Each structure stands twice: as structure tokens, then as C-alpha cells.
Amino acid sequence: MKGLRKYRFLILRRLVQFTIMLLFFGANYLGWSLLKGDYSSATVLGSVKLSDPFAVLQTLATGFLVGTDILVSALIILFFYTLLSGRMFCSWVCPVNPVSDFVRWLRSKLTIKKKLVKLPGWVRYWVLGLSLILSLIFGVAAFEAISPIGFLHRAIIFGAGVGWPVVAVILFFDLGIVKNGWCGHLCPLGAFYSLIGNFGLLKVKHDVDKCTNCNKCFQVCPEKQVLSIVGVKSGLIISGECTNCARCIEVCDDSALKFSVRNMKKIKIFS
Amino acid sequence: MGNKGDKISRRGVLGKVTQGFAVLGFGGFLWGGALRDFSRADLVLRPPGALPEADFQKACIKCGQCVVACPYDSLVVAAPGDGVPNGTPHFIARDIPCYMCTDYPCIEECPSEALTVDMVTSDGKASINNAKMGLAVIHKESCIAYWGIQCDACYRACPLIGEAITLELEQNEQTKKHANIKPVVNSDACTGCGICEHVCVVEKAAIRVLPREIATGEVGAHYLKSWDESDENRIRSIKEKKESNGDIHSTLDYLNNLDGLIDE
Ligand code: SF4
Ligand code: SF4
Ligand code: SF4
Ligand code: SF4
Numbered sequence: 001m002k003g004l005r006k007y008r009f010l011i012l013r014r015l016v017q018f019t020i021m022l023l024f025f026g027a028n029y030l031g032w033s034l035l036k037g038d039y040s041s042a043t044v045l046g047s048v049k050l051s052d053p054f055a056v057l058q059t060l061a062t063g064f065l066v067g068t069d070i071l072v073s074a075l076i077i078l079f080f081y082t083l084l085s086g087r088m089f090c091s092w093v094c095p096v097n098p099v100s101d102f103v104r105w106l107r108s109k110l111t112i113k114k115k116l117v118k119l120p121g122w123v124r125y126w127v128l129g130l131s132l133i134l135s136l137i138f139g140v141a142a143f144e145a146i147s148p149i150g151f152l153h154r155a156i157i158f159g160a161g162v163g164w165p166v167v168a169v170i171l172f173f174d175l176g177i178v179k180n181g182w183c184g185h186l187c188p189l190g191a192f193y194s195l196i197g198n199f200g201l202l203k204v205k206h207d208v209d210k211c212t213n214c215n216k217c218f219q220v221c222p223e224k225q226v227l228s229i230v231g232v233k234s235g236l237i238i239s240g241e242c243t244n245c246a247r248c249i250e251v252c253d254d255s256a257l258k259f260s261v262r263n264m265k266k267i268k269i270f271s
Numbered sequence: 272m273g274n275k276g277d278k279i280s281r282r283g284v285l286g287k288v289t290q291g292f293a294v295l296g297f298g299g300f301l302w303g304g305a306l307r308d309f310s311r312a313d314l315v316l317r318p319p320g321a322l323p324e325a326d327f328q329k330a331c332i333k334c335g336q337c338v339v340a341c342p343y344d345s346l347v348v349a350a351p352g353d354g355v356p357n358g359t360p361h362f363i364a365r366d367i368p369c370y371m372c373t374d375y376p377c378i379e380e381c382p383s384e385a386l387t388v389d390m391v392t393s394d395g396k397a398s399i400n401n402a403k404m405g406l407a408v409i410h411k412e413s414c415i416a417y418w419g420i421q422c423d424a425c426y427r428a429c430p431l432i433g434e435a436i437t438l439e440l441e442q443n444e445q446t447k448k449h450a451n452i453k454p455v456v457n458s459d460a461c462t463g464c465g466i467c468e469h470v471c472v473v474e475k476a477a478i479r480v481l482p483r484e485i486a487t488g489e490v491g492a493h494y495l496k497s498w499d500e501s502d503e504n505r506i507r508s509i510k511e512k513k514e515s516n517g518d519i520h521s522t523l524d525y526l527n528n529l530d531g532l533i534d535e
Contacts, residue, residue, distance in 0.1 A: 027339055028335070028338070028339050036336055036339055036380075037334040037335060037336045037339070037382075038333070038334050038335050040332045040333050040334045040358075041332045041334035041336065041382045041383065042334065042336075043336060043380070043382070049382050051332060051334075051382060051383075052332070055332050055333075056332070059329060059330065059332065059383070062329040063329070064326065064329035064330050066330070066383070066384070067383070067384040069382055069384070070332070070382050070383050070384070073382060123294075126291065126294075126295055127298070130295060130298060130299055130302065133299070134299060134302055134303055134306060137303065138303060138306045138307065138310065139310075139325060139328070139329055140306060140309075140310045140328050140329060140356070141329070141332075142302065142306055144332070144333060144358070145305075145306055145309045145310065145356065145357070146302065146305055146306070146309065150333060150357070150358055151351060151357070154333070154335065154348055154350075154357075154358055155350070157335065158335050158338060158347075158348040160347070160348040160349065160350040160357070160358070161350030161351045161352065161353075161357070162350075
């Protein structure tokens with residue numbers, strides 16, 4: 001039981017990821033109506049529509065005047081993930097996450113330390129900007145057209161093509177070229193949710209008095225730079241790049257990390 | 272990225288920024304090239320109610336809800352390598368055509384207005400019969416009805432029988448006794464559903480649905496039909512053009528003036 005506790009959030013995340021995928025799959029192949037569509041846009045119970053706000057933003061960038069229905073459906077998701085600090089999508093919903101988690105696990109097992117290429121973490125924000133510029137120039141949602149996330153989930157949900165080349169590319173890229181390369185350096189959707197996450201409410205809180213500097217959290221964190229306050233001072237892990245995967249919380253033997261809700265008044269948006 | 276000993280000099284910053292833009296430009300170039308390839312959709316048949324292709328590609332969010340909604344499994348989500356922008360819905364008429372549901376669930380389910388009832392509304396009335404997914408085109412040489420063999424499979428299968436496809440009689444040149452009964456498509460009525468293509472009895476369909484963009488011609492403004500009221504009005508609206516320059520003398524003076532030509 002003690003062992004399982006160390007994976008309680010991981011198990012929960014895999015369960016959430018799997019359930020969402022299963023519902024989409026079942027809607028297409030078995031006629032279920034709980035969650036119809038895919039990760040770009042979906043209908044819950046045949047009534048509430050939800051859409052990927054970044055996809056809708058790209059559509060707007062193409063110059064297409066989107067309808068109110070889809071705008072509202074995107075705003076709902078935007079609001080939802082603002083509360084949950086953006087990248088909760090990445091670690092709890094996105095189908096690419098198990099792949100990139102697997103590669104990170106493989107790296108640690110094979111003790112691959114060396115990075116072939118060093119990519120700064122801010123490259124993703126440039127990719128985000130570029131995807132909007134290219135949407136404008138080419139008149140198609142630029143990231144959606146080449147998104148490995150899309151290739152993967154449509155392969156699974158609709159049988160549209162095969163998903164394994166995507167998995168293979170991310171595997172080789174993350175394993176051989178840049179550590180956590182796709183999710184942590186290139187993915188513009190992750191970048192988008194990072195920006196949103198800066199205003200998020202659900203955050204991981206650190207208690208420096210309990211911390212024994214064991215470094216276990218650093219070993220499991222996919223975005224180590226966000227843990228800068230660990231062992232230094234108490235407070236919230238404020239960076240939007242934190243995916244709220246909660247791996248740090250479950251591996252910490254000293255209860256120095258836990259989920260916490262940020263004081264709304266303290267979010268400095270306009271100052 | 273914690274580069275030790277990295278002095279923050281103006282030149283350094285400038286170099287970084289230049290490097291950034293170079294990477295951005297290179298990436299943008301590759302990405303843009305891919306987009307141009309990926310957005311080609313010359314021979315694709317879209318679900319009913321689809322916006323014109325360019326707008327459709329902007330609007331469609333690739334959610335596949337039209338595909339899920341289609342009761343006949345006509346619609347499929349394009350996979351990479353299909354020659355159709357990946358993730359967008361389309362149908363292959365010879366496999367499963369659009370059966371023209373009167374309640375068009377595909378359009379109703381679309382969250383993005385890439386498929387809209389507006390596109391199947393004419394004179395204030397929405398009907399699947401107004402859909403314009405494509406246009407059926409007959410290859411006479413491979414249609415056995417044109418040979419004189421009895422076949423009207425496409426005509427009978429067409430949901431707009433007698434409108435989108437009509438039969439024409441013509442004397443059979445071989446026997447001089449029988450009539451050839453030939454199917455003819457009327458492009459005003461044809462919805463492009465592809466049922467005709469699906470049922471066509473020959474090995475490779477003699478009647479095929481093509482995107483309207485490809486199957487239709489365009490006459491241009493300089494041809495007029497004297498029997499068409501709107502064309503006649505176009506003539507009347509053209510104002511008589513007056514000779515713009517009535518001054519014949521200045522024209523002649525200009526032609527006779529050799530100053531600019533022989534100046535030695
Ligand atoms: S009208 Fe019916 S058969 Fe045709 S594409 Fe739509 S759902 Fe499918
Ligand atoms: S339902 Fe609309 S947005 Fe979704 S795939 Fe079909 S056409 Fe595209
Ligand atoms: S595509 Fe064929 S079956 Fe459909 S309306 Fe046109 S002629 Fe009739
Ligand atoms: S079904 Fe094919 S062969 Fe028969 S009449 Fe129609 S187009 Fe010709």
C-alpha cells in the first residue's frame with residue numbers, strides 16, 4: 001500500500017487519460033454519447049460543446065470569423081484550465097503525455113544523461129507565435145495541420161491512419177535528441193497552456209521547513225526549472241510551465257509539497 | 272540555460288536575437304511548405320453544407336463529430352497520406368456515398384459552422400436537396416447505356432430521379448430499330464451525393480462525382496444570351512461610351528511631329 005501511495009496521482013492521471021480516450025473511442029465505434037468528438041472539439045451528453053481554445057485561436061488567426069457556439073465552447077475550456085493552471089491538460093488529458101512520460105522513464109532506466117542538443121525552454125513560445133503567423137499567411141490552422149497530438153488521437157479514435165509513427169518520432173526525438181523535447185520545448189499547445197497557467201489557481205505548495213533536500217522531486221519533475229524555490233523558501237510553485245502532474249507531491253517523503261489553491265487577490269494580472 | 276561566463280553584451284544579445292529569427296525563419300519555411308502540401312484538396316468531396324473549400328479548411332476544427340453522426344458511415348476522417356488535409360471529413364462516393372439524410376445530422380452536429388444549414392438553404396428553405404457536394408459527370412464511352420445496352424442503374428438510384436439524372440432517347444445506330452436510353456446529368460439539380468457513382472455497374476464507374484470547382488466551366492462576361500432577361504439587362508446597363516478624345520487635330524499634330532525622332 002505504501003508503494004502505491006507513491007504513484008497515487010500517476011495512477012489517477014492514467015485513469016483520467018484512459019477514460020477520456022475510451023469515451024471518445026466508444027462514441028465513434030459504439031455509439032456512446034457521453035463524450036463525442038475528439039480533443040479538438042467535443043460534445044458532452046449531446047448538449048454541452050467544448051473546444052480547444054488554441055485551435056479556435058488559430059482559426060481566428062486565419063481570418064475566419066468563428067461562430068458564437070464554438071467561441072463559447074472554447075471559452076469554457078479556457079476558463080476550466082485557467083482554474084486548473086493550464087497545463088493540467090498536458091499531464092492529465094493529452095494523449096501524448098504517456099508517451100513522453102514513458103521516454104523519460106526509459107531515459108532514467110538507461111541512465112541517459114547527455115543531451116545531444118540543448119534547446120532553451122522558451123523555444124515553445126516562439127513556436128506558438130509562429131503557428132499564429134503561419135495560420136494568418138496560409139489560411140489554415142497551422143499547428144492543427146501538423147499536430148502530432150492530432151495525428152495520434154485521430155488514429156486511435158477514428159482509425160485515421162496509424163499512430164505509431166508519431167509515437168516513434170516523439171520517442172526518438174525525446175530519447176535521442178532533446179530530453180523532454182516535444183512537451184517541454186516545442187509543443188505550442190503546452191506553451192499556450194503555460195501562459196494561461198500563470199494565472200491559474202490550483203498550484204503546488206512547498207513547505208521549506210519540512211524539506212530535507214532529498215532531491216526526489218527534481219528527479220521526477222518534467223519541468224525542473226519550476227521547482228526553483230524547493231529547498232530555498234516556502235511558497236507556491238507559481239510557474240505556468242508546471243504541469244500539475246503531482247509527481248513531486250507523491251514522491252516527497254516529507255510532505256513538503258502538496259496541492260494548494262492560490263489566493264485570487266494575489267494574482268497580479270494588471271500590475 | 273545557465274551558460275557560465277556568458278557576458279551580457281549588446282553584441283551577444285543582438286546575436287541571440289538574430290539567431291532566434293534565423294531559426295524562426297527556417298522553421299517557418301519548412302512548416303509553411305508542409306502546410307501548402309497538406310492543405311491541397313483538389314479532388315475531395317466534402318459533407319453536405321460545407322463552406323467553399325478555402326473557408327472550410329479555415330473553419331473545420333477536425334473534431335470528427337460529423338463523421339460520428341453520419342448513420343451510413345459515409346464520412347471518414349482523412350488520414351495522413353490520403354491526399355486530403357488530415358483530420359478533415361470527406362467521403363469516397365464509390366465506397367459509401369452520402370445518402371442525403373433529410374435531417375442532415377452531419378451539419379447539425381458540426382460545432383464550427385464549417386458545415387452550415389445556410390449552405391443548403393435556398394429561397395429561405397433548408398433542404399438536403401440543395402446540397403452541392405460535387406457534380407456527377409458521365410464518361411460516355413464507358414457507360415453501357417450509351418452503347419445501347421439496357422442500363423439505368425444510376426438513374427434509378429439517384430435520390431433526385433428525373434431531376435438530377437434524366438433519360439434521353441436516341442435511335443440506335445446499329446439496329447436502327449431500338450432506342451438507346453442514355454442518362455444525362457443536370458447540374459442545377461445534382462447534389463453530388465455520389466449514389467450514382469456507387470451503383471454504376473461497370474468496373475470503374477462511368478459516372479463519377481467531381482468537386483464542382485473541377486467539373487464546371489465558366490463562360491466569362493463577354494458572352495451574352497440574347498434570350499436571357501438578366502443578360503439583356505446587362506447590355507442595357509452598359510452606358511454608351513463616347514469618343515473620349517474628339518480633338519482630331521491634336522492627334523494629327525502629335526503623329527506629324529518628328530521632333531523627338533530626328534534630333535541630329
Ligand atoms: S447527409 Fe447523411 S449520409 Fe450524407 S454525409 Fe450527412 S449524415 Fe452522412
Ligand atoms: S463536425 Fe464540422 S468541425 Fe468537426 S470535423 Fe466535421 S466539418 Fe469539421
Ligand atoms: S450525384 Fe448522382 S445520384 Fe447524386 S444527385 Fe447527382 S446525379 Fe443524382
Ligand atoms: S449505371 Fe453506369 S453504366 Fe449504367 S447507365 Fe449509369 S453510368 Fe451508365
